[in-house]
Amino acid sequence: MAKFTEEQKTYNIIKRRFSKATKDYNLLEEGDKILVALSGGKDSLTMLQLLAERSHIFCPRIEIEAAHISMLNIPYKSNTVFLQKFCNDLGVALHLASSSFDAETDTRKSPCFLCSWNRRKALFELAQERGCNKIALGHNMDDFIETMLMNITFQGSFSAMAPIMKMDKFPISIIRPLCLVNEKDIEQHALNQSFPAQIKNCPHENSSNRKQMKDLLAHLESLNPEARYNIWGSMSNIQPELLPRKTDNKQ
Numbered sequence: 001m002a003k004f005t006e007e008q009k010t011y012n013i014i015k016r017r018f019s020k021a022t023k024d025y026n027l028l029e030e031g032d033k034i035l036v037a038l039s040g041g042k043d044s045l046t047m048l049q050l051l052a053e054r055s056h057i058f059c060p061r062i063e064i065e066a067a068h069i070s071m072l073n074i075p076y077k078s079n080t081v082f083l084q085k086f087c088n089d090l091g092v093a094l095h096l097a098s099s100s101f102d103a104e105t106d107t108r109k110s111p112c113f114l115c116s117w118n119r120r121k122a123l124f125e126l127a128q129e130r131g132c133n134k135i136a137l138g139h140n141m142d143d144f145i146e147t148m149l150m151n152i153t154f155q156g157s158f159s160a161m162a163p164i165m166k167m168d169k170f171p172i173s174i175i176r177p178l179c180l181v182n183e184k185d186i187e188q189h190a191l192n193q194s195f196p197a198q199i200k201n202c203p204h205e206n207s208s209n210r211k212q213m214k215d216l217l218a219h220l221e222s223l224n225p226e227a228r229y230n231i232w233g234s235m236s237n238i239q240p241e242l243l244p245r246k247t248d249n250k251q
Contacts, residue, residue, distance in 0.1 A: 007192040010185055017180040018050045025163035027175045030060040034175070035132040037123055038066040038087075038094070040078025040198060042190035043138035045086065047178055051136060052090040065093045065130055069122045071115055072100040079196055095130070097122050124170050132172070139176045142183040145231050146213040154209060160235060182228070 004012065022028050036051055038044045051064050066087050068080065080096060087094040099122045127135050139161060148160035163179045166172075178186070220227040 007189075010188045010192060014046065014181050014185050014189055015050065015053075017182075017185075018177055021163060021177055021180040022054075025179070027164055027177055028054070028060055028062055030062075032060070032062040032134050033130070033132045034062060034064045034134045034136050035123065035127040035130060036064055036066045036092075036136045037119075037138065038068045038083060039138070040068065040080075040083055040196075041138070042186050042195055043140055043178060043183075045193075045195050046181075046186050046189055047136060047138045048087070048090065048092065050177065052092050064136075065095065065132065067095045067097065067123060067126050069119045069126075070096070070098045071119065072098050078198055082196055095126060097126055124167075124172060127172050128170065134173045134175050136175050136177060138178055140178045140181050140183045140186055141228065141232060142214065142217065144176075144179055144235075145217055145228060146210055148231070148235065149213045149216060150209050153213075158238075180232075 034051065036044070036048050038048055048064075048066055051062075055062050055064050066083075068078065068083055070077065070080075084094055099118045123135050127133075144160045148158070151157045151159050161176065161179075162174075163176050165174045167174065217228065217231075220231070224230070
């Protein structure tokens with residue numbers, strides 16, 4: 001029986017959870033042409049590896065291309081020389097594009113929202129130009145749970161993200177193939193693969209509430225090691241009869 005190295009064991013764990021996500025949520029279909037959003041971070045690099053490998057499997061047959069969108073007014077950059085070589089080694093075409101925004105034009109929105117929205121818009125436009133019907137984003141399980149905790153805490157809504165979401169204004173679906181993968185496994189894989197760090201970190205990364213939610217998730221896991229899986233399961237185990245519900249009685 002073949003023995004796996006620790007590096008191989010980590011990647012195999014990620015591959016199993018990636019495969020489970022694609023099957024459980026029907027993320028990949030015959031004839032899909034997928035544009036992979038390649039930020040240059042650990043999540044997107046790992047996702048591209050997985051999808052590149054998956055594209056060599058006959059059924060369902062998929063095609064993939066990668067896109068890196070740089071924001072001209074945010075000093076958060078990736079080594080595009082590395083990204084190009086990374087894609088070349090995987091046999092994946094890489095498209096480089098740029099966008100920008102003026103945070104003063106809409107003070108009701110945070111810089112993080114404006115940056116994300118403009119990146120997403122550029123991805124949609126490129127996907128349509130390339131004839132892609134899906135865009136793959138690298139959100140992992142931690143991202144889903146942290147988003148849900150933020151929405152509950154700050155918006156009063158029980159919501160997170162969807163593993164697959166069909167857009168209303170574009171003939172494109174967003175898929176998140178890493179939704180069942182733990183961030184710590186991706187971090188270990190990135191270390192094993194010697195993925196380079198971003199050239200500069202986002203100047204707004206500590207001004208959002210996500211860091212606090214990450215700390216909260218770590219605290220919940222210290223109380224119960226299965227907390228993340230229970231929280232994930234709760235998203236599809238809604239019991240309306242046990243939740244407050246307003247009635248139409250206006251007496």
